[in-house]
Amino acid sequence: MAKKDNNFKKTDTGNSSSLMLKFAGFREMGIFVFLIILVIVISIRSPVFLTFENIYDIGLDTAILAIIAVGEMMVIITRGIDISVGTGLGLSGMVVALILAENWWIPPWLAILMGIAVGAILGSFNGLLIVKGKIPPIIATLGTMSVFRGITFIINFQVAGGQWVSAHNLSDSFKAFARSTFLKIPNLILIAIIIYIIFYYFLNHTVTGRQIYAVGSSPESAKVIGINIDKITFLPYLFTGMLFGMGGVLWVSRYTAAQTDSGTGFEFTVITAVVVGGVAIAGGSGSIFGILLGSIIIGVINNAVHLIRVSPFWKLAIYGFIILLAVIVDKAISRRINKALLERRKI
Amino acid sequence: MEMIDKSKKTFSVKSFFLRWEVLLLLIFIVYNIIIIFTTPYYLDINNIFDMTFIFTEKGLVALIMAFIIITGNVDLSVASIMGLSSVAMAASYQAGVNIWAAFLIGLLIGTSAGFLNGMIITRLSLPAIIITLATYSFYRGIAYVILGNEAVSGFTKKFSYIGQGYIGNSPVPFPLIIFLIIAVISIIILHRTTFGRMVYAIGLNEKAAFASGIPIKKIKLLLFTLSGFMSGFAGMIITSRIGNTRPNIATGFELEIITIVILGGVMITGGVGNMWGVFISIVLISTIRYGLGFHNVPGQIMLVVTGGLLISSILINNFLKTFVSNRVLKR
Numbered sequence: 001m002a003k004k005d006n007n008f009k010k011t012d013t014g015n016s017s018s019l020m021l022k023f024a025g026f027r028e029m030g031i032f033v034f035l036i037i038l039v040i041v042i043s044i045r046s047p048v049f050l051t052f053e054n055i056y057d058i059g060l061d062t063a064i065l066a067i068i069a070v071g072e073m074m075v076i077i078t079r080g081i082d083i084s085v086g087t088g089l090g091l092s093g094m095v096v097a098l099i100l101a102e103n104w105w106i107p108p109w110l111a112i113l114m115g116i117a118v119g120a121i122l123g124s125f126n127g128l129l130i131v132k133g134k135i136p137p138i139i140a141t142l143g144t145m146s147v148f149r150g151i152t153f154i155i156n157f158q159v160a161g162g163q164w165v166s167a168h169n170l171s172d173s174f175k176a177f178a179r180s181t182f183l184k185i186p187n188l189i190l191i192a193i194i195i196y197i198i199f200y201y202f203l204n205h206t207v208t209g210r211q212i213y214a215v216g217s218s219p220e221s222a223k224v225i226g227i228n229i230d231k232i233t234f235l236p237y238l239f240t241g242m243l244f245g246m247g248g249v250l251w252v253s254r255y256t257a258a259q260t261d262s263g264t265g266f267e268f269t270v271i272t273a274v275v276v277g278g279v280a281i282a283g284g285s286g287s288i289f290g291i292l293l294g295s296i297i298i299g300v301i302n303n304a305v306h307l308i309r310v311s312p313f314w315k316l317a318i319y320g321f322i323i324l325l326a327v328i329v330d331k332a333i334s335r336r337i338n339k340a341l342l343e344r345r346k347i
Numbered sequence: 348m349e350m351i352d353k354s355k356k357t358f359s360v361k362s363f364f365l366r367w368e369v370l371l372l373l374i375f376i377v378y379n380i381i382i383i384f385t386t387p388y389y390l391d392i393n394n395i396f397d398m399t400f401i402f403t404e405k406g407l408v409a410l411i412m413a414f415i416i417i418t419g420n421v422d423l424s425v426a427s428i429m430g431l432s433s434v435a436m437a438a439s440y441q442a443g444v445n446i447w448a449a450f451l452i453g454l455l456i457g458t459s460a461g462f463l464n465g466m467i468i469t470r471l472s473l474p475a476i477i478i479t480l481a482t483y484s485f486y487r488g489i490a491y492v493i494l495g496n497e498a499v500s501g502f503t504k505k506f507s508y509i510g511q512g513y514i515g516n517s518p519v520p521f522p523l524i525i526f527l528i529i530a531v532i533s534i535i536i537l538h539r540t541t542f543g544r545m546v547y548a549i550g551l552n553e554k555a556a557f558a559s560g561i562p563i564k565k566i567k568l569l570l571f572t573l574s575g576f577m578s579g580f581a582g583m584i585i586t587s588r589i590g591n592t593r594p595n596i597a598t599g600f601e602l603e604i605i606t607i608v609i610l611g612g613v614m615i616t617g618g619v620g621n622m623w624g625v626f627i628s629i630v631l632i633s634t635i636r637y638g639l640g641f642h643n644v645p646g647q648i649m650l651v652v653t654g655g656l657l658i659s660s661i662l663i664n665n666f667l668k669t670f671v672s673n674r675v676l677k678r
Contacts, residue, residue: 129662133661134665135662135665138421138476138615139609139657142605142609143658145654146602149650150648153647153648311492313492313495314488316491319488320483320485321488323480324482327473
């Protein structure tokens with residue numbers, strides 16, 4: 001009897017896990033199909049959409065979003081949220097741009113490293129508040145969101161007397177960096193690809209990466225099996241900081257300006273991309289492919305709004321509508337899956 | 348905290364000072380003493396009353412937001428609803444509708460926006476934070492679709508009374524009276540009625556609340572609808588006060604409103620909070636803005652002050668709590 005029971009359990013978990021795997025695959029498939037439909041509809045309306053130049057533009061515009069979405073996803077997987085990414089991006093971009101304006105000899109790669117360093121400081125500040133200060137993530141980053149924006153303003157005022165850093169303050173090599181290519185791929189896109197490969201490996205094939213999922217899906221069990229919860233909760237904020245620091249510098253290079261309001265509202269775009277990419281806000285699940293697709297969908301919509309000559313004022317409404325759609329469809333799917341799982345258990 | 352109160356009387360003084368509202372009140376008093384001695388005209392009665400104009404809109408929404416956060420939810424779309432209802436009002440006024448009918452349209456749009464939030468959240472049992480994040484863009488987006496880059500102004504004199512009028516010849520602003528009335532009602536409802544207890548129960552343990560027969564979905568729906576209504580009303584007040592409207596009116600208010608509520612001692616995880624705390628927090632933040640305004644401190648530095656206050660007050664409170672519980676454990 002006991003043996004039978006055991007067997008039964010084995011097959012049961014086997015079935016459910018394979019089903020869940022199918023579901024996970026289906027989930028990204030669903031997002032992908034949505035993207036394809038979107039692309040078909042848009043390209044019927046506007047033949048320019050599928051030209052090489054336009055796809056190139058979409059890539060350039062999506063790269064920074066996609067880079068920061070990786071960090072945000074890790075934070076959300078651990079059941080947190082980081083709403084300071086927009087102002088963090090603005091602050092690190094401003095700091096580096098002010099340094100660059102005085103030092104034209106600094107090569108772009110060093111500027112990016114500086115951005116990562118600044119972002120790492122900001123990100124660990126968030127992480128420390130949350131881990132050591134025991135402040136709920138949404139509150140801590142709500143606070144630092146204001147603080148970062150304020151500091152951006154103060155630094156800009158102290159160093160440059162309130163003058164924004166614009167194109168003529170920056171060296172040509174730095175301005176050209178975002179657009180120039182390596183093996184015919186623009187640097188910006190190349191960096192995004194490298195980041196995705198690194199974090200794909202990190203999240204799926206390293207112990208620390210798997211622990212991030214473990215902590216997110218069940219903090220109690222993670223603690224019981226000896227995972228250092230504090231460390232695993234801290235890391236995603238640090239990484240997010242490094243990524244928005246890098247994003248800030250790339251932003252300055254891409255738009256050849258650093259303003260005190262750069263990145264305003266960007267946190268909502270990032271969270272939208274992550275949610276559309278199928279990351280559960282309750283934590284524990286989410287994949288690199290998902291958020292890549294999510295970011296591309298946002299980029300395509302942004303681009304299409306201009307191409308189809310829909311008034312740009314529709315953009316926000318469409319964003320909102322798409323998140324609603326994504327969340328509701330996701331809920332419907334997971335309900336059906338749960339139902340199917342329950343039915344299997346009955347037999 | 349209550350347990351400490353009962354077990355050791357010697358601790359009661361300390362735990363009194365550990366109560367959030369008292370801590371806030373102390374910050375408020377200390378800040379005001381400093382600023383009174385360093386700032387001439389700070390105590391001018393007309394100035395003080397005029398200062399209240401800057402917080403009534405946010406304060407009104409914050410009162411309802413406190414209920415929502417106590418149930419463990421959050422409404423990120425409030426500022427967008429303010430914008431949408433303001434724009435709806437202005438657009439219908441521009442189309443020739445009577446100003447008071449337009450006012451009602453604004454309120455109606457706000458209320459239905461809140462109702463839609465509530466319906467999606469309760470019918471599909473989806474997290475409020477995601478749904479209101481979506482409607483945050485959606486409602487603001489519709490406001491942009493309606494007005495585009497336009498601004499509407501030139502409302503009638505009578506309408507401007509709502510946002511900038513005074514009671515008779517006194518220096519007391521009309522919106523302040525509205526705010527005080529609603530604040531008193533909220534305090535009574537949260538702390539003196541069964542409904543208030545239910546709100547706490549939902550926040551503390553939703554499943555247990557459901558099991559004990561509390562109509563969770565109805566209460567949530569009601570709160571989100573109320574939040575929409577109040578945001579619509581706040582939208583009317585701000586439109587009337589400024590005298591014109593654009594689709595980007597009240598942008599970013601949601602974060603300030605949530606900051607006010609959290610600073611007021613309401614736990615974002617739900618179940619804990621006090622309307623008095625929220626009230627003191629509203630007054631504290633506005634006196635800080637008012638006082639620093641005298642010293643020509645720009646708005647962006649206020650951001651650092653508000654954000655820093657939010658973080659440091661929670662840190663201090665957490666620190667004090669662990670300190671006290673360690674002391675208790677040692678005994």
